[in-house]
Amino acid sequence: MTQANLLTPPSSIPPPVALQLSQRAPPIIASSPTSSLPWPLSLLFNAETPETWTIHENLLLSALRTGDDKAARALLDRLTTRFGASNPRIITLRGIYEEGTAKSDKELETIFKKYEDILKEDPSNFAIRKRRVAVLKSLGRIQDAIIALTVLLENSPTDAEGWAELSELYVKVGAWGQAVFAMEEVLLIIPNAWTAHAQLATVHYLSSRSLSLPQLSALTLALKHFARSIELNESYLRGYYGLKLIAKDLIPILSSDAPSKRNNNEDDEVPLPRLETVKKLEELATNKLAEIVRQHGSGKKGWQGYDEAEVIAARELLDRDGKIER
Amino acid sequence: MFSSPDRRLQIADSQIRRFTDSQIISMRHKNEANIIPSVYSTHEHTTTTPNSPLPLDITLELLASILLLSTGIVLTSQPLKPIQWSRWSGKMSREGRHGTGRWTREGEEVLSEGDPYAFLGLDGGGEGRRGFFDVRGKRREYAEWVKGEPGSK
Incomplete structure (x- = not known):
């Protein structure tokens, strides 16, 4: 965690880390992994590994991010000579490079048109379809991005990445029902992903917060999916955090006017959890969060994988809880 | 991609x-x-x-x-x-x-x-979903950071 890694970039890259990554460019650009000798000899003096090209790709992206366009161009050229200009992945990387170096929205529009042309030649290039969505999003045309993405997903309904992106776009425009649907599609494709369960629970929770009246069914579903996420990952901070947050919302509702709600609720297809169950879940979440905060805080080895900000948030949640009880 | x-x-x-x-x-x-x-x-x-x-x-x-x-x-x-x-x-x-x-x-x-599901980009961070990599957004973020801290570069 001390030094950013180009082979497996961290899950979040704030600007200082991006700088650190792109400063790794000069030595890598200086030494060519491929040999310039003629064919049979080049096989002997080749130094490339699969990791080489992953590193090149990641370096290209971080160079673009830090505005080091010269290095990015050099890396892109090297990738192009190695894999050929018609390789779908190279076409996409070139597109990203052009997007990054575009000065204005107008230039971006021309890139967008170029993508259309590429798709006319090869409609099966899904990476370029995704780039189109990204460009539309970057131009602020969220509705158009949603339409483009739904077309993509109609043709490739098992693309979990696409569904996840669609869900996020729907959240952006506040279409909670659709966002939930898209996340459920992700779960159909990869039901074991604890992050997907936690995300679906978050969408349910946000939807319950956005409406004025308390949405018991949405809260219940959020509780269920957070519970599932910790069932799939026993040390998942986000899962426990969400569980505690929702239990705290649910307990007063369930204990105050439970009978009346239970009778005249129209969405009876979602059975409400029992009060004792929710209380037990809250207790479990509190204990686990306290353990994570304690072990991480004491610098114990084997507990340092958590994100610092997440641990701080968990500590704050626990502190708030403590003050109310006192 | x-x-x-x-x-x-x-x-x-x-x-x-x-x-x-x-x-x-x-x-x-x-x-x-x-x-x-x-x-x-x-x-x-x-x-x-x-x-x-x-x-x-x-x-x-x-x-x-x-x-x-x-x-x-x-x-x-x-x-x-x-x-x-x-x-x-x-x-x-x-x-x-x-x-x-x-x-x-x-x-x-x-x-x-x-x-293994980091590619879904569902867990904070913002580096998942590389297919939808928002290169302009990231560039802007970086440029603002550089402007904010002039001595750091």
Whole structure:
């Protein structure tokens, strides 16, 4: 965690880390992994590994991010000579490079048109379809991005990445029902992903917060999916955090006017959890969060994988809880 | 852009490499050498005297070398992973990614395994979903950071 890694970039890259990554460019650009000798000899003096090209790709992206366009161009050229200009992945990387170096929205529009042309030649290039969505999003045309993405997903309904992106776009425009649907599609494709369960629970929770009246069914579903996420990952901070947050919302509702709600609720297809169950879940979440905060805080080895900000948030949640009880 | 078949091939390839590199080569030097003489003696013995039983010392040599080879495989293999899904993922969450002590040619350390669903980009961070990489947004973020801290570059 001390030094950013180009082979497996961290899950979040704030600007200082991006700088650190792109400063790794000069030595890598200086030494060519491929040999310039003629064919049979080049096989002997080749130094490339699969990791080489992953590193090149990641370096290209971080160079673009830090505005080091010269290095990015050099890396892109090297990738192009190695894999050929018609390789779908190279076409996409070139597109990203052009997007990054575009000065204005107008230039971006021309890139967008170029993508259309590429798709006319090869409609099966899904990476370029995704780039189109990204460009539309970057131009602020969220509705158009949603339409483009739904077309993509109609043709490739098992693309979990696409569904996840669609869900996020729907959240952006506040279409909670659709966002939930898209996340459920992700779960159909990869039901074991604890992050997907936690995300679906978050969408349910946000939807319950956005409406004025308390949405018991949405809260219940959020509780269920957070519970599932910790069932799939026993040390998942986000899962426990969400569980505690929702239990705290649910307990007063369930204990105050439970009978009346239970009778005249129209969405009876979602059975409400029992009060004792929710209380037990809250207790479990509190204990686990306290353990994570304690072990991480004491610098114990084997507990340092958590994100610092997440641990701080968990500590704050626990502190708030403590003050109310006192 | 990071189409899965490509990626899977790459992973498979790197795993094969890893296996060949660390396991086979070290083992060949340590243990495999022990097994070869006994196999060779067996071959010699059966071709020269096909009707007599195998002498005891060849059998013993073979058994001893197999034992040594098995011990070598057990000792040089990677630490075992938890079998239960939640334990395995929990361990990953607690420990995070750490170096494995192996380095690529470019000087990047190979890290231990991480969340296999990070490509969905659902867990904060904002670096998942590389197919929808928002290059302009990231550039803007970086440019603002540079402007905010003029002395840092």
